[in-house]
Amino acid sequence: MSRIAHVATICAALAMSLPAYAQTPAAPPAAGKIANDMVKIGVLTDMSGQFSHESGEGSVTAVKMAVEDFGGKVLGKPIEVIVADHQNKTEIAIAKAKEWFDVDKVDMIANLINSAVAIGVAGVAKEKNGIAIINGSGSSRLTGDMCTPNSIHYAYDTYALAVGTGNALIKQGKKNWFFLTADYAFGHALEADTASVVKAGGGSVVGSVRYPINTLDHGSFMLQAQGSGADVIAVAGSGTVFINAVKAAHDFGLTQSGKQSLAGLLVWITDIHSMGLENAQGLVLTNAFYWDRDDETRAFSKRFEARMGRKPHMGDAGDYSSTILYLKAVEAAGTDEAQAVMAKMREMKVNDFFAKNGYIRADGRFIHDMYVYQVKSPSESKGPWDYYKLVQVIPGEQAFRPLSQSQCPLIKK
Missing domain, CATH: 3.40.50.2300 (Response regulator)
Structure with missing residues (x-):
């Protein structure tokens, strides 16, 4: 892709996402309820391009491991994981996010490698009152001028x-x-x-x-x-x-x-x-993460490597940790309604192999040691x-x- 075309793509993505900030979120489900009797997580990532080694199958595996370790259900309802390749094209990512929230009733979109993709999808999450948890992308604008009340920037930033x-x-x-x-x-x-x-x-x-x-x-x-x-x-x-x-x-x-x-x-x-x-x-x-840092990181990495044939990196570890946090928040909120779940995630401290005493700030930034x-x-x-x-x-x-x-x-x- 030429520089001009790439810049145009980013501008188009921002133009599509910015108007969403003024829109009214969808009406939440009744308290204590799981909409559509299922919690659905979508992993939107690069499955085949130049960032696939930093996301792709590794991010999918990490999210699925978290769901399995949580027990496969939350509040008695099944948890489903679906996957799509955004091909590093912001317009594809935005269209898929809208389809997932509107048609497939996805509750949370994970990974989102490629910062232009993440910025665009965070805007869609705000518009549709869904949740976006970003581990692949790094732009600090995600918790700066492009922050939203529906998105979390988890593993690292620029x-x-x-x-x-x-x-x-x-x-x-x-x-x-x-x-x-x-x-x-x-x-x-x-x-x-x-x-x-x-x-x-x-x-x-x-x-x-x-x-x-x-x-x-x-x-x-x-x-x-x-x-x-x-x-x-x-x-x-x-x-x-x-x-x-x-x-x-x-x-x-x-x-x-x-x-x-x-x-x-x-x-x-x-x-x-x-x-x-x-x-x-x-x-x-x-x-943010090294597999050989301590006993906890080594234990997780051993399980991950058994499935992926390689050690995990900070994106994989962040995808796992943030998915567990999300599911705990759904359980604590008694609903999968986005704002209720976001509120619970901001209240919780994270103490796992990825972070000690980690917490989410009001700007959506997850604070932890680097x-x-x-x-x-x-x-x-x-x-x-x-x-x-x-x-x-x-x-x-x-x-x-x-x-x-x-x-x-x-x-x-």
Whole structure:
């Protein structure tokens, strides 16, 4: 997709979702009731495109595991999980969300990787009085100017990624930054949030270049970054394009020179597995979850790997944890009516393998600790998936944008 076409798609999605904010939600079911005698969860994700390794079958598996572990029923009614591939096309995602809420009577839509998709579907959830829980997408606008009373941003966001990785490298004295940025909503937000952290820490942005979302060859971009003299080359992108960028950096000798550091501003452990430690070693990253963090994470990851053939990442863990939270809230509310369930989720604390004392703020942001890691060298790794060493734990209250800086219209200033 060309840059112009992609931008047009995002604009169209926002145009479709924005009017929804003024509309009156549908009438709720009677208290203590489950509409249509079923709670239905829709996993709307990328099943086949460049983000499918960060969502796709993994997100579906995580949601289904949560439903099974909950017992398959809530308030005596069955829980059904349905799946659709949005193909990274915002117009497809919005149309499917409307169909799910109107025709299929879906109560909650999960995952929503691709930030333009997530922003659009969050608007539909508000219009239709459904619920959207976002784990795949990262744009901090989801709890900023595009927040809704019907959506939750759960696993991570661009602000938290920027705070973790940006501050970690600034503290190492690496203050001059160059950005390789994916040219879509998520990439733009990630660059903006990280640049703010860099400048606040006394650093500077010496240059940036934006690459089309489906770029395969990063050679010319990497040469430009290398020639900038920046201390840090920061890749503000995700998926297979991010993997190609890291491989290009290795091919051009950028990481081996010792003069410049490569920062992955959104890194999934599946990315590291795909590119190999030889290419990824030394990469600094921020994450919400690592399978080998403690006994609880290892126990969940063992069960997940038995079904998926790989370790889970923060999106998988977030999809599981947030689905359990949603079902507990339905049970506590005595109904699947969206606002009643949202109110219960905001009251609850989450204490599971994903988060300790996690909670949902008024802007829909799920607050929990974040972690800064560095990728191990091949000699440091003890085997498959042993990829990270802990650099820093960032408390949740420090990891995410403070409400005093929020542009969310739900927050009273």
